[in-house]
Amino acid sequence: xxxxxxxxxxPAGSPALVNPGLGRIRIGxxxxxxxxxxxxxxxxxxALHALxxxxxxxxxxxxxxLFPGNPHWLGALVPKRxxxxxxxxxxxxxxxxxxxxxxxxxxxxxxxxxxxxxxFARQQFPSAASDALRQSVRAELLQLLQGARRA
Numbered sequence: 001x002x003x004x005x006x007x008x009x010x011p012a013g014s015p016a017l018v019n020p021g022l023g024r025i026r027i028g029x030x031x032x033x034x035x036x037x038x039x040x041x042x043x044x045x046x047a048l049h050a051l052x053x054x055x056x057x058x059x060x061x062x063x064x065x066l067f068p069g070n071p072h073w074l075g076a077l078v079p080k081r082x083x084x085x086x087x088x089x090x091x092x093x094x095x096x097x098x099x100x101x102x103x104x105x106x107x108x109x110x111x112x113x114x115x116x117x118x119x120f121a122r123q124q125f126p127s128a129a130s131d132a133l134r135q136s137v138r139a140e141l142l143q144l145l146q147g148a149r150r151a
Contacts, residue, residue, distance in 0.1 A: 021075040030066055039048050039115075041147035045140055047115045049113045051067075072110060073111035073112065075111075076092070079116065082116045091133065091134060092131045095141055
């Protein structure tokens with residue numbers, strides 16, 4: 001007979017691990033609204049798109065807000081053409097969602113999309129999810145998000 005665990009296991013990416021002040025962009029209309037804007041910051045591999053949000057909710061009877069509730073919204077766009085292996089795409093996504101809440105929280109209400117715009121060199125990172133790739137992605141994302149704070 002199995003004993004009950006004192007703390008339930010919550011898989012990565014479950015709602016229990018998500019910052020309550022940060023919404024995740026998942027709808028195509030939300031991505032489209034952000035990608036129509038020019039990037040506010042760029043690095044060799046990433047681009048950051050931002051959209052200022054109106055803190056006042058829409059009046060009753062009006063069209064629902066595109067970004068309801070949360071003061072900050074974050075989306076990660078990691079296309080297959082820029083990261084062929086699913087392991088690499090997931091590594092990049094996890095790094096984006098891990099770093100952003102602390103760096104974007106002090107900013108005014110905005111929606112953000114981090115887009116991978118060019119692939120990491122396979123010659124430099126032969127493993128799909130190596131520690132070297134993880135550190136490189138993390139360093140570049142820190143540079144990108146800190147650039148957003150200055151903009």
